[in-house]
Amino acid sequence: MFGFWGRLLDIDLSNGVTRTVDVPEEVFKKFIGGRGLATWILWRELGSRWELINPLSPENLLLVLTGPLTGYYPGIKIVVSGKSPQSNGVIGSTLSSELGVELKSAGYDGLILRGASQNPVYIYVDNAGVQIRDATPLWGLGGLKLVKELNRLLYEDVRVERGLDTLPSYIYIGPAGENLVRTSVVMSKLVHAAGYGGYGAVMGSKKVKAVVVKGYGPLPKVSDESGFIKLRKEILNELSNRMRVFRYWGTTEGLWYTGYVTSSEPVRNWIEEWHDVRSFTHEEVERKCWIKNLWSDWGCPTSCMKVSRVFDGARSYVTDGPDYEMGAYLGSNLGVFDAVSMVKLSALADELGLCGIQTGNVLGFAIELFERGYLSEADVGCDLRWGNVDCIMKVLHNIAYKQGIGAVLAEGTYRAALKLGERAGTDLLKYAVQVKGVAVGAHGIRSGLDYPQKIAYAGSVQGGDHTSTAGRPLKSTESEAFTAFLDSAVICFFNTVDIKKLVDYLNVVTGWGFSEEDAYLSGARILTVQRVLLLLGGPDVFWDPREHDENPERFYEPLTSGPKKGEAPKREEVRKDLISYYGELGWDELGIPREETLSKLGIEELAREVERIRYRVRP
């Protein structure tokens, strides 16, 4: 085996028993790693009773996985996965963290956390083994306070007698994850989050505050050493010499570009997707907030992050760019068009361990309900109107601690809409901009200038995830199948080069001799398993493809402003696009994989699960 160890660390938190699990190379060849491997593990372990498993129960698994390109390809991502408390399927949620390299240096490709601990713990892994340590002093902390406290504990692990060593790397959850908020995230380095999926809550349900890894060894050998060095240099140079926009502005640039130019930015819960507000631009954020203009992750020459800081009375708020998604969702989507307030909200969300997208979406939803009179000041405790930053901060806090209305909003947009709709005696789902329990990313589809596919979210196996969108031609870099491949090899989208080079890279590292066709095929295989587990869903919500493979209602309202005023997708086109997309993947008209597709992809055993879907989704 080259490029990976074929070894996972399996930790049962219920009884503290740890063991290593060997995964055959054949599995890696089929599912690559990362998102694909997560899908495979979840299917094999939980697939037979998927519908019965509560994502927040000890039965669920929390997976932290690397891929064969982790540590070799410029940039770093790791995948966090499990049965998602948002979509009730599998989401391969990626975040940037050195943990991936540390894991491989410690001799593992990933971690499986199962069961649940009685008391708060954090897990410390190094080459010598695993320790499950008491995290009582860390429980309840987030942001810089947590970093300070955890660093203090970890200083004792830093080796000095053999020369000064670095601190280990870690991922953690904030208070939101501890409180099982469905919009909570798994975080690293203050600002990075595995947002989609709600895995902060899964980690919280296992009472794991943090996973700390320190590796001392080398990464596994690569298959073709000279080929690897050559290709690495080539790609490093290519990446260093492009992406100027990302380097100088980060994705923060989207605050203006995606709003004003492509008209696809969430503005006031997607009532609009266009703005021309000059106080809400990347330049404004830079001028007022950035204290460091370049900040990068492990091995990454793109350096799209920045450090922002805002003073407010006695304290300072610190976050990154913020990146476009976070900025748009905690800015324009809430009617906040002031850079400083947006940075404050983003920093607070990071501190609480909340997902900017999911939480920004549910907040926008709540504000719209307030403005429409479905929520009152008595419900919320303050005047929750567009742009009322103080009130929004209060509610953000309440979501993380499940207080008052926060307890309902903490369930995420879809579930909150169901609950509040029941109370109001009317359908409130029409204001919920989400797909299959997952709030859509900050890229609208109505203008067609940003994401051209009308089924980007409706057909995605990860719901509203903007990094895994359906509808592009299967054999392109932007197709969902290829996205799944990249999430499984585990590299960052911003660092992709052309397909041939990417596949070559996989080959020089692993020696698999993959063709581009093989890459797509593995992507399609992963999507197929993900699709089946998504449609199995349960136990609290189930998806019916006839009803839920659909855009949020709002996306059918014509745009009210901007260069594409009046545009909206047509329902019958969406249905048509879905059917042709499903056809391409070898799924039937409802998006249920056909039997011959399963055998073509070499996953015949999935037939049992498909059978259960067909039974539930019968005409």
Added chain:
Amino acid sequence: MKIWILRDYSRCVGCRLCEIECSLRHEGLVWPAASRIRIYESVFGFPVPYTCVQCDDYPCMASCPTKALSVAETGAVLVDESLCIMCGSCINACPGRIPRMVGGKKAVIICDLCGGNPACVEVCESAGFNALRLVRKPGGEVVKAYLNNPIKTSEDLAKKLNVF
């Protein structure tokens, strides 16, 4: 000519390309733990590159009981792997505890300035960050200013900007 790696904390983005290239050049593997230069980012956003500063008086060399350490023309400390007994004297003698013993290596590791063309500087420059730059070695005690505990330095940088 004696050369030196000038490290600019404010320009360091924390990408650790230096660590990767260092380990690739010396070990032929991606092996951050065996990199002769390391990035300490105890407060995220404030990375501190840290490697041998080549003290004028070379306390490491003076402490070595087996004479395994010598000074190259570039000013770098060279380790004779056949003589090193991994006793740790150099680590204790070093004011910054910079030499390291890494599991799997037979001798202590210290920056050798790559014979005059350091891989870390090369990649930092080509990536356009220029946090590491090759300069003529400054004389006197000034180089020891870069020996403060980098874990602390990272915190201090953050404190200066009121973020920690």
